[in-house]
């Protein structure tokens with residue numbers, strides 16, 4: 449695997465366990481047991497000199513469509529919510545093109561209602577849809593301002609979004625918008641209606657399979673296995689997508705018919721896992737070496753969610769990794 453080491457401090461940049469949480473790593477904690485790269489800031493002004501605001505840790509998962517956050521980041525989100533953090537899902541577009549029979553207006557309405565149900569099932573702090581045209585999102589200046597204002601209002605400690613080389617034009621535009629907002633979040637006279645964020649968030653990229661211009665690097669790996677059933681429960685909220693549009697788009701309508709009653713939970717979950725956990729199974733294989741490096745002695749799980757640190761946000765430090773993956 450090609451690893452881009454430009455950002456790393458020190459060759460290999462593997463920190464000794466005792467230095468990982470400010471020299472106070474507790475024996476037996478996950479973080480203490482991991483080996484992790486150290487990151488330095490690339491943008492000026494995004495270094496870690498400003499302390500955290502009080503209150504619960506907040507995470508914003510910013511996807512292009514009203515199911516991206518659920519599918520790609522659902523297990524990590526459940527883990528973070530279990531830790532007592534607040535997680536908000538965002539869809540920048542209204543998802544109106546995501547159906548083969550309903551009209552775009554009907555689809556947009558249906559999907560909005562389904563995300564509200566998904567928010568309940570995941571235990572989210574909200575599922576916002578900004579309403580950009582599905583399949584037509586352009587990273588304009590207006591959208592940059594809107595996205596930045598929304599981020600500032602929520603004041604997240606962490607953001608997760610798409611990379612700018614993912615398969616869908618809306619995903620790439622979303623990644624660009626977040627990347628373009630990154631440094632500007634802390635500039636007070638820009639978009640003054642939403643107060644600047646003094647401590648900028650760490651930005652992570654969610655997983656995709658693209659290799660050009662470079663394959664994703666797995667800086668954070670999560671064992672998704674323990675969360676898969678609850679993740680399926682969350683996906684099931686979006687009936688128009690997982691039992692209608694997506695099977696039609698993929699030519700798998702017969703599978704849905706064969707599924708019968710989706711209230712048969714074990715059967716339903718088996719179906720959802722079969723078609724939607726592939727990315728997590730693939731990343732477990734693709735990042736097996738990274739897993740062994742980060743969690744020495746811990747067997748590689750069957751399902752993994754992988755995240756890459758973006759250079760456009762604050763560089764994460766030991767405390768951030770303790771907050772996100774410590775136990």
Ligand SMILES: [Zn+2]
Nearest residue numbers: 512513516616
């Ligand atoms: Zn999408």
